[in-house]
Amino acid sequence: MSTANQTVNNLRKAIVRAIEQAQAAGALPAAEIPDFVIEIPADRSHGDLAANVAMVSARAFHAAPRKIAEAIQQHLMLEGTNLSRCEIAGPGFMNFFYDAGFYAAVLKEIKAAGEQYGQSDYGAGKRVLVEFVSANPTGPMHVGNARGGALGDSLAAVLQAAGYHVDREFYINDAGNQIEKFATSLEVRYLQLFQEGIEMPEDAYHGQDIIDHAKNFADKCGDKYVNVRPEARREALVNYALPLNIEGLKRDLLKYRIQYDRWFRESTLHESGAVADIVRQLTEKGHTYEQDGAVWFRASAFGADKDFVLVRSNGLPTYVVPDIAYHYDKLVTRGYDKAIDVLGADHHGYVPRLKAALTALGVDASRLDVVLMQMVFLVKDGERVKLSKRSGKAITLVTLLDEIPIDAARFFFNLREANSPFEFDLDLAIDKSSQNPVYYVQYAHARICNILRNMMEEGIAVRDCTDEDYALLTAPEEIELIHKLSLMGDEVLMAAKEYDPSRLTRYVYDVANLFHKFYNACRVMNDDPSLTQARLALCQAVKTVIGNILTMFKITAPESM
RNA sequence: CUGCCCGUAGCACAGCUGGAUAAUGCAUCAGACUCCGACUCUGAAGAUCGAGGGUUCGAAUCCCCCCGGGCAGGCCA
Numbered sequence: 001m002s003t004a005n006q007t008v009n010n011l012r013k014a015i016v017r018a019i020e021q022a023q024a025a026g027a028l029p030a031a032e033i034p035d036f037v038i039e040i041p042a043d044r045s046h047g048d049l050a051a052n053v054a055m056v057s058a059r060a061f062h063a064a065p066r067k068i069a070e071a072i073q074q075h076l077m078l079e080g081t082n083l084s085r086c087e088i089a090g091p092g093f094m095n096f097f098y099d100a101g102f103y104a105a106v107l108k109e110i111k112a113a114g115e116q117y118g119q120s121d122y123g124a125g126k127r128v129l130v131e132f133v134s135a136n137p138t139g140p141m142h143v144g145n146a147r148g149g150a151l152g153d154s155l156a157a158v159l160q161a162a163g164y165h166v167d168r169e170f171y172i173n174d175a176g177n178q179i180e181k182f183a184t185s186l187e188v189r190y191l192q193l194f195q196e197g198i199e200m201p202e203d204a205y206h207g208q209d210i211i212d213h214a215k216n217f218a219d220k221c222g223d224k225y226v227n228v229r230p231e232a233r234r235e236a237l238v239n240y241a242l243p244l245n246i247e248g249l250k251r252d253l254l255k256y257r258i259q260y261d262r263w264f265r266e267s268t269l270h271e272s273g274a275v276a277d278i279v280r281q282l283t284e285k286g287h288t289y290e291q292d293g294a295v296w297f298r299a300s301a302f303g304a305d306k307d308f309v310l311v312r313s314n315g316l317p318t319y320v321v322p323d324i325a326y327h328y329d330k331l332v333t334r335g336y337d338k339a340i341d342v343l344g345a346d347h348h349g350y351v352p353r354l355k356a357a358l359t360a361l362g363v364d365a366s367r368l369d370v371v372l373m374q375m376v377f378l379v380k381d382g383e384r385v386k387l388s389k390r391s392g393k394a395i396t397l398v399t400l401l402d403e404i405p406i407d408a409a410r411f412f413f414n415l416r417e418a419n420s421p422f423e424f425d426l427d428l429a430i431d432k433s434s435q436n437p438v439y440y441v442q443y444a445h446a447r448i449c450n451i452l453r454n455m456m457e458e459g460i461a462v463r464d465c466t467d468e469d470y471a472l473l474t475a476p477e478e479i480e481l482i483h484k485l486s487l488m489g490d491e492v493l494m495a496a497k498e499y500d501p502s503r504l505t506r507y508v509y510d511v512a513n514l515f516h517k518f519y520n521a522c523r524v525m526n527d528d529p530s531l532t533q534a535r536l537a538l539c540q541a542v543k544t545v546i547g548n549i550l551t552m553f554k555i556t557a558p559e560s561m
Numbered sequence: 562c563u564g565c566c567c568g569u570a571g572c573a574c575a576g577c578u579g580g581a582u583a584a585u586g587c588a589u590c591a592g593a594c595u596c597c598g599a600c601u602c603u604g605a606a607g608a609u610c611g612a613g614g615g616u617u618c619g620a621a622u623c624c625c626c627c628c629g630g631g632c633a634g635g636c637c638a
Contacts, residue, residue, distance in 0.1 A: 178638060314636075318637085344632095345566070346632060349634055443600050444601095446598080509585085560598090
């Protein structure tokens with residue numbers, strides 16, 4: 001447990017004990033202690049920790065909050081808590097202040113933990129599957145996938161840091177209607193090379209990639225597939241182009257530093273009979289009915305807004321069935337404790353349906369969590385870049401990564417929480433100045449490395465600090481900085497619990513900010529060897545924290561820049 | 562029509578299990594290097610937290626209603 005958490009826990013115990021003592025002494029009535037919170041005050045001049053216990057127990061104790069606070073204060077023993085004193089303020093807040101031992105303990109903890117600092121075993125023993133991107137293999141990935149990639153991969157990393165066993169997975173939609181559409185698109189483009197007057201259907205894929213595939217296929221096979229059965233032609237085209245596309249997805253995502261534990265093909269669910277099995281199971285349980293020649297699932301009986309079709313009157317399953325089968329596979333067949341999907345917000349309506357089906361199948365649907373991601377707008381020269389998916393002119397992930405550094409992309413896409421629409425400023429992402437938050441954070445790291453290098457050259461060796469050395473760190477900038485460092489574990493945990501990695505990009509930005517302030521206020525190399533050592537230790541600790549977070553997000557932590 | 566999400570300074574956004582002066586960055590203005598990297602820092606100015614009502618000792622936060630924006634509601638995916 002981290003120093004910060006330990007301190008809060010100790011304080012909570014001390015407060016409870018003080019209340020019990022006060023009650024025993026008759027200073028407070030014998031009533032049950034209501035739940036209270038210990039938090040970090042918004043205005044830190046009030047204290048390092050604040051408890052609202054006196055205010056929330058005003059009713060139970062039939063006394064004014066400040067009176068209660070005074071009674072608690074009188075019986076409070078802060079020995080061994082890393083806290084020095086307690087003040088009563090405002091309407092009855094009890095404010096507490098760290099002692100020097102707290103700050104020393106934080107720095108020692110970071111030094112001892114090193115690359116592990118910030119991690120916890122909160123999720124130990126739990127297996128989680130994070131599915132993200134899962135882009136349609138019929139075409140290139142777009143900026144939405146870029147956001148999903150950065151978010152999903154970082155979320156997985158955050159969960160790992162919180163102790164979960166995490167697997168990353170990409171679901172390949174290599175079956176169903178869009179593959180038919182893919183086939184049609186390829187077919188038309190191929191035939192167009194040999195015949196005139198063939199029009200692309202409106203709803204086909206109009207991108208250049210389809211034209212290229214058709215051309216390359218024609219270069220390889222010539223007109224051999226012009227006069228064969230359409231089925232054979234379509235199959236040959238798909239068998240040629242789809243593997244190339246999937247390889248492309250893998251290659252592009254790898255370039256984006258995303259590596260999956262598994263690429264799961266939808267087609268395997270059809271081949272294994274898992275898709276048919278879902279319909280069979282739901283039917284056997286009596287949750288389906290026939291209407292107009294189609295098989296419907298009684299989703300409205302399981303919390304969804306309306307029933308929906310599982311098997312169309314033409315005998316083919318709708319897209320939801322493989323999806324149900326896929327999630328059934330995750331949670332039942334493979335037995336993950338939790339399945340997390342990172343999806344575009346336009347899928348929100350479909351989540352209750354999926355959950356309804358899982359519930360009907362006897363699966364606890366709360367084991368499926370969906371992180372919905374809002375739209376991305378690219379901004380250039382202060383204006384939104386128009387995106388048009390239909391015309392095939394959408395900006396692809398590859399184009400984006402050609403324009404901006406991977407570090408910037410991964411950082412920027414984790415700057416905002418998933419559920420808020422995001423303006424991605426292309427100019428800012430390329431900008432190599434302090435305005436660019438990635439550079440700002442990386443610069444702090446490089447700056448520390450530079451200080452450490454300079455010290456080495458000066459012949460000043462970094463040694464273990466004593467408590468006396470650490471006690472010299474008393475400047476406000478030093479105290480603020482160490483305090484921030486102490487919170488990394490909490491931030492990781494919160495990010496994991498809320499599925500919100502963006503907390504950590506903001507946190508690491510704050511750390512960098514406080515470091516720069518410290519740097520400007522306090523000279524590391526100074527006349528006092530002990531103080532120099534203590535500040536070096538602080539620099540090391542900051543480097544560890546920044547490095548750990550950047551590494552977690554697969555962003556480089558440069559030694560110099 | 563129904564459901565979900567969003568609305569906080571000029572811009573982009575934190576804060577939302579109710580708490581003490583609504584945080585941060587950009588932009589604006591004024592400052593700081595003969596000194597560990599100025600890719601930095603200090604200061605100023607800028608917000609009726611979309612509107613109204615309610616609950617509460619206390620509301621940006623919870624509830625209701627309204628306005629505005631986005632998305633979804635196919636035998637498409």
